[in-house]
Structures are given as structure tokens and as C-alpha cells.
Amino acid sequence: MALNEDDLGVIAGMLAAPPADGQVFPALRARFPGVAFTRCDASDVVEAPFRTVGAYDLHLMDARDHCVQLTDDPARATGLVLARRSDAP
Secondary structure: OOOOHHHHHHHHHHHHOOOOOOOHHHHHHHHOOOOEEEEEEHHHOOOOOOEEEOOEEEEEEEOOOOOOEEEOOHHHOOEEEEEEOOOOO
């Protein structure tokens, strides 16, 4: 399932709504069942984020080919890496 700007807007809104931790990940998976969501610490990802929302850097993940890779193209994104920044409030 490719992501579009509407999807990314909904995801951003869900992550920005306090508190973004806790139940947001099950809610994201329920709202977008065809999209893979992975969480990690922002220090684990060296690439620049596609977008930053609240405490999270969003990285688009493309798993359509043999290997999973990050992409800047929402049309190629099959998932998101949600990297929590330690400097975020």
C-alpha cells in the first residue's frame, strides 16, 4: 500500500496529538492495516527524515523489492520508521 499526502497528514496528526506514545502505535496499525510501522530511537537512523512531527522523525520505508530501504517518495512507501528523538519534549 503506497502512502499519499492525506495518509501522511492523518499519521502526522495522530503522532502530534498528546500523548503520542502509548496507544498511538496500535491506533496507527488499526487505521492503516496495509502499512508497516517500525519504531526506533532517532540515533539509530543516519538518513535525514522525510518529515518531523512532534517527538518523531518520520522515514518512509520501501519494502516492495527484495531489500527494505528508505525512500523520499511517498508513492513507493509501504511503511514508516518512526524514530523518537531524545531531545523532544
